[in-house]
Amino acid sequence: MTPKISRFLSENRPATPCLVVDVDHVAERYAALKDALPLAQIYYAVKANPAAPILHRLVDLGSCFDAASIEEIRMCLSAGATPQQISFGNTVKKVSAIREAFEAGVNLFVFDSEEELDKIARNAPGARVYCRLVVENDGADWPLSRKFGTTVKHAYDLMLRAGALGLDPYGLSFHVGSQQTGIEAYEAAIAKVAMLFTDLSAAGLDLRMVNLGGGFPIRYRDDVPEIERFGLAVGQAMTQHFGNNLPQMLVEPGRFLVGSAGVVSTEVVLVSRRGGAPEAPRWVYLDIGRFGGLAETEGEAIRYPVRTAHDGTESGPTVLAGPSCDGVDILYEKRKVDLPLALRDGDRVELLSTGAYVSTYCSTGFNGFAPLQEHYI
Template structure:
């Protein structure tokens, strides 16, 4: 699958003229294509969209319409989805370390599915939601992931049975296991290794009197990047076949975040300043590290910059609009020379970008429009 939103030069120019820059454009039709791809390639798997990747209401509403479930990690995400009209049965509170207010809101809204990875979490869940259904998050090392979440989360497999027993003793419904191989994982190997570990733990738990029924294989499914070519179809085929081999009679969940939203958004930004500094070419943009390009720091993402200009490329430094010297996105980025007012299109910027943007230095968050709602009014296709 290579499908992703990429606006034409005409569309970029008309949108910039109508709405100004910076501007984020989100395609809900691309959301639907991404969801359909996962449904087709992971048949029977319950898809829990990881809201943290991009909580845009247009994305959430489209996924809800398509039948998606949701992975929430905070009181704010639970309250937002509840206000949108999403039922508590469609949410899992998938933060292994929950805040007191998070558990309070979960109880108030009726959310009863949780993940955990430590002994200290068990009594918190049992007290807040007696009899709640819990999945133990198992650590699976994958240093090749773009973001290795297992540095922070996941119980060691050797500790799993002990934690499952403690959860049962405190009256929780021990429903199964979960894992996350890390964000933007580039091969199926880590999934296969994790599935083997989980199969062993399921068998050990059965001998100890458990009847676990759910396995959550997490997220990590990749999107196109400028540094690596990944055959996502082939990768998911291996995952699907391994799941079928080891867990033929188990309810399977997945938590795609980046895959659902990463390819649905384009940023239109413009050059607001140019200068030579110590012999190097610098370009200042009206969106930066504290805004949509926050993914440079928080997500280690290298963004494509499309200028619609031809000519010999030069190395350049790109900085954002704030008065902070940290606000530099790229060094030695090869680009055709630019002028003030030139527009730049940034595709594949839907995940961990606007979601982690701030209003630092008084710069407003970049506004978002839905492509399908605005294209006809501008005479675009």
């Protein structure tokens, strides 16, 4: 938790549940990533948190933007981004969205299938396109490889087709999975993409870009490699495979920029021993759960650090659950959380590193609960 968030919470005691984001911290993370990957252009993955104060700040810093929908493109434009700073990074786009984006001046579109490529050719003639490859997602806490990306062989054919359709076959991309803690995942993916890049160049295409995707991890409860190490490894792998003729490099960080900038402040609704026996597991129910924004706790994938006013006192293993009548609204049960035994209903609890993928996953009103309040400071 940054000092600014800590001060905001103690001075304002905002109603719970709420998300507080330190926008200065986002700027610091942007600078750190820029330092670690000086040759890469940063395309912020808007989906991680599309709040206007974040977009405005990133526009001021010269960031580009990776948008998942026409709505996100509109948000970026409203925040002052130019169309040239926007990549339409969803491999699944409505025709109406492609058209509107192209008419607005957006000129960078991803695809991973012939059908999507043809849609782009028809509705954004001449646009720059890049093909997403499927790569290993081992080591990622939130894998993305089942739904997106295609094979090297297929990508080769599609890139040639892109040229034949009058599009500009601009580059290749991959995604190693979100919250990827293995540096070698990037190295292996770069090796794969470089081979295809070379083959396509030999076939006469003027490829100029490699999009390394996102996935850079942040610290939740466990240490992760520093971003410098990712930067170094990516730089070395790119030089090894492309020599001095480096293509333009794009990265699409979301979690890395905004995750650690946010804190969810929540209230304990109930502490109970299920079944009543002293040896029964202790459950703590918060006023936010999986459907209030903590969707990434599905399968207990993302494990947010928990802070309470009783930290340091006697503690015990605890199941953490949400407030709804839904049986799957449990945050951590298989791997319990160590929480103070003094915790009682009405106590405030802070969930750290919740700046990414929380505010927009939040349901419109499941069980009647209002959407998460957001404070950008």
